[in-house]
Amino acid sequence: QLRQNFYRVQCPNVELIVRQAVMKKMSQTFVTVPATLRLFFHDCFVEGCDGSILIQSTKGDTEKDASDNLSLAGDGFDTVIKAKQAVEAACPGVVSCADILAIAARDVVLMSGGPNFSVELGRRDGLVSHRWRVPGNLPTPELSFNLLSWIFRKNNLSVTDMIALSGAHTIGFAHCNRFAKRLYSFNATHKVDPSLNPTYARQLMQACPRNVDPRVAISMDPQTPNVFDNAYYRELVNGRGIFSSDQVLFGNPISKPIVNNFAFNPQSFTSAFSQAMIRLGRVGVKTGKNGEIRRDCSRFN
Ligand code: HEM
Ligand SMILES: [Ca+2]
Numbered sequence: 001q002l003r004q005n006f007y008r009v010q011c012p013n014v015e016l017i018v019r020q021a022v023m024k025k026m027s028q029t030f031v032t033v034p035a036t037l038r039l040f041f042h043d044c045f046v047e048g049c050d051g052s053i054l055i056q057s058t059k060g061d062t063e064k065d066a067s068d069n070l071s072l073a074g075d076g077f078d079t080v081i082k083a084k085q086a087v088e089a090a091c092p093g094v095v096s097c098a099d100i101l102a103i104a105a106r107d108v109v110l111m112s113g114g115p116n117f118s119v120e121l122g123r124r125d126g127l128v129s130h131r132w133r134v135p136g137n138l139p140t141p142e143l144s145f146n147l148l149s150w151i152f153r154k155n156n157l158s159v160t161d162m163i164a165l166s167g168a169h170t171i172g173f174a175h176c177n178r179f180a181k182r183l184y185s186f187n188a189t190h191k192v193d194p195s196l197n198p199t200y201a202r203q204l205m206q207a208c209p210r211n212v213d214p215r216v217a218i219s220m221d222p223q224t225p226n227v228f229d230n231a232y233y234r235e236l237v238n239g240r241g242i243f244s245s246d247q248v249l250f251g252n253p254i255s256k257p258i259v260n261n262f263a264f265n266p267q268s269f270t271s272a273f274s275q276a277m278i279r280l281g282r283v284g285v286k287t288g289k290n291g292e293i294r295r296d297c298s299r300f301n
């Protein structure tokens with residue numbers, strides 16, 4: 001069972017220390033924000049929120065080597081490593097890497113204009129990290145509404161949680177190859193995905209010509225790419241979701257009213273997002289005597 005202030009006795013300033021490390025990192029590069037938030041999500045959906053994503057191996061066989069994780073920006077990992085160093089200096093061997101990632105994910109949301117919420121702590125770090133455990137556990141951008149809902153449901157997250165968490169795409173980047181099919185070879189009858197706003201489709205084609213360099217990436221929320229706001233949902237209402245997995249949230253009759261609500265009532269979005277992040281942070285956690293407190297986040301003890 002997680003709780004707020006878990007480290008009250010053993011490391012009372014942990015949240016302050018992490019916040020300072022995150023702020024410093026963010027002042028160097030804004031990528032810290034999307035990178036850390038996405039890292040937290042990818043950690044929680046494989047083996048639970050247990051820092052398994054952070055493990056490095058020279059053999060290339062850990063979670064971070066899985067194809068779904070290769071686009072995780074290095075700045076997210078670096079944020080956790082820097083914060084862990086600062087925390088270890090104050091209270092060695094006490095705070096898990098999984099908790100540091102959870103605190104950092106909360107902080108980057110707040111620092112980019114999103115909601116503040118109390119983060120629950122007490123996670124322990126996992127003892128396994130396998131590349132082969134990733135496929136099928138993380139959603140991919142072409143999944144249907146039903147498959148997406150199923151993957152979130154497996155992790156105790158509701159359709160409302162899924163829609164709220166997808167709002168994280170209000171910041172950060174997508175590489176062209178992740179949505180090129182929607183522009184050039186959607187299906188037998190439509191070259192361009194008919195759920196895409198035609199003007200937006202043309203803009204995307206300009207930014208991402210056929211066979212463009214695979215390193216080219218564009219902002220997922222073109223209006224406010226660096227602000228954590230509800231603009232993402234208004235984009236969906238206008239057919240401007242970058243991935244099918246975004247656009248289907250407005251295409252399905254169950255989720256459409258929720259998208260409309262988040263698009264036009266920022267309060268509803270911020271409270272649903274905060275709730276959903278807390279619930280995401282509970283996925284598959286190890287507590288008590290399970291797992292370990294890693295000394296170095298990238299290695300098992
Ligand atoms: C609903 C299913 C989801 C799918 C299919 C999905 C898929 C993707 C894909 C394909 C990218 C682009 C990666 C790239 O090209 O570099 C991306 C980026 C991102 N995703 Fe998601 N995602 C989902 C949900 C989430 C959730 C729940 C969160 C966090 C709460 C999240 C946070 C992010 C962030 C912040 C980025 C930008 C990363 C960056 O700029 O470095 N996503 N996502
Ligand atoms: Ca994990």
Ligand SMILES: [Ca+2]
Pocket residue numbers: 170171221223224225226227228229230231232
């Ligand atoms: Ca935005």
